[in-house]
Amino acid sequence: MTDGAAGGKSADDLERLLLGGDPDISLAALAEAAGLSPEVASLFWHALGFPDTEPAGRMFTRGDKDAIVTLARLITDIGSDEEFVVGLIRAMGHQMARLAMWQVIAMVEQMSDQAGDAEAGAERAVNFLYEHVDDFGPLLVYAFRRHLAAVVKWRLDRVTEDARRMRLSVGFADMAGYTRLSRNMDPLELARLVNRFETVASDVVLRQGGRVIKTVGDEILFASDTAVQAVDIGLDLADAMDTDPMLPQVRVGVATGEVVARMGDVYGPTVNLASRLTSLSNPSRVLIEGNTAAAIAEAPHLEAATLGEAVLQDFGTVHMFGVRRN
Structure with a gap:
């Protein structure tokens, strides 16, 4: 799968497309860009659902850097404590991991059934995702904004003396x-x-x-x-x-x-x-x-x-x- 079929895309090709290139940024550099300590940056990375990192290892991309800089800005604007932020990130990471797992497994299963072969189905799924990845982002943002609008109205209609x-x-x-x-x-x-x-x-x-x-x-x-x-x-x-x-x-x-x-x-x-x-x-x-x-x-x-x-x-x-x- 990682080498790709003739004329097709490999899992490595898809990973580079999704992450915006090959990893070339260390945890220390990522943390510095966001104005965070490496320990806090690593904590947020874990909360998203990803494994341990080496401070000197280059495993992050420009997309990762942009995301953590945005996260650091949101933390400052919200004025929240670390526990709240970690919980918020963990909830987001958990839901995204579950969604990604569901979509990939369902897609591979469907395309394997169509092809009559598991390996061919997996290759078709990779190619489909490579060709349509730019369609998924706007759909996810749309769904989130639609649900956010509904939940905000629902919650504000039920404000009591104790917000929890x-x-x-x-x-x-x-x-x-x-x-x-x-x-x-x-x-x-x-x-x-x-x-x-x-x-x-x-x-x-x-x-x-x-x-x-x-x-x-x-x-x-x-x-x-x-x-x-x-x-x-x-x-x-x-x-x-x-x-x-x-x-x-x-x-x-x-x-x-x-x-x-x-x-x-x-x-x-x-x-x-x-x-x-x-x-x-x-x-x-x-x-x-x-x-x-x-x-x-x-x-x-x-x-x-x-x-x-x-x-x-x-x-x-x-x-x-x-x-x-x-």
Whole structure:
């Protein structure tokens, strides 16, 4: 692959194109250009998700230098402490690494299927990326700006006295019997199942106006501004999985209360309670707690039925309700 096929581009050619040339800048020179110490520059490099560097080794390009100079300027303008900046960079690096991994693997798989040969498919993927790399950058920037505009408006509409806290309804949905499936399925088929689950579940959440917080294998965590919206999402998730011949049923739990939002995720007892409710729910059912039940009481299309109480560690006695549409 690195030598390239006749008339094609190699992985090294693609790397040079992506990085703006061969590496010729040391960590020390990179740090000096940004007005940072080599230790801090190395810390930021690690936060992006890249391995250790040698201070004297020339492993950086002009693109790397431009990026860290911009980063240093942003740090100064924000006036933030090191912990905040490292967390921000780590979140960005994690998401970009995941996106790059997904895109390359999916592209190689698709082109290998078309070519009928894995090596030929990998070469086609490299050539495609080389020819179209300038198209991906604007699309990524567009997607980021579009999401940034939506999130800024959403967050500013929910400003409270504590900027880190907000009241939301959060829900988990997980595939019933996933452990058994993962033991008995071919890994490739299991990967396709998980991908199908993420696609269908995310579409349901977004169609109802909710937010996908994260997907982890057999589970999706979502959040909504209202309990009614969250319950509708839960019911739609159960219906969608029931009618999809490829997917197993899901169990859903929803809780309403205060959460802490940080680095794109949500934390706190409300989130933990939603997770516990999911583990107690039955397949194709949505289980909710008292705050959510009270919040949907006036919704004419929803009906909550008490299922009794459960004593949960860290929560004490929790009143549980099943919910359905009228």
